[in-house]
Amino acid sequence: MSEEFRSMTSTEAEESGITLTPFYDELPVTAGQTETPGYNEHSTGLYIPGVRAEAFFPVMGHSMEPYIYPGDIVGVRTVNSFDGINPDATYMVVTRSNERMIKHIVPPTADDDSITLTSDNPAYPPFRILRNDVVRVMKVVYSGRTYK
8 A cells, every 4th residue: 555645434444453533624724714614524534655644624714824825735643731722732622612723822921811823925924812812722633735
């Protein structure tokens, strides 16, 4: 079997001995700020050799350009606390209102009740959200571009 990016059914993966990572192709994550539905069901899985992601999402929005573009796919892995947040790394922040945003996180101080989210695109200013509104933080461990 060649080591290549593949999308396949769970039956095809099982027959090949491959573990698929869920791909939520109907639930884009925003590189901006917009409400998006939560995720429970994924429509397919992806296999990308060497990528240890918990899930993959398509990206919409322009706030992370020139590094992440609309139509790119990001792979993410859960971060269990704000300790060790790297402001140079990219994260997916999921809020109580089901927003999923791709941003950089300015590490909060222990007594800070909010976090600052920043974009790569200077047209999008930093903004703050309450820490209590964050239900999940996932580090972007993969970003890939699909060409048409």
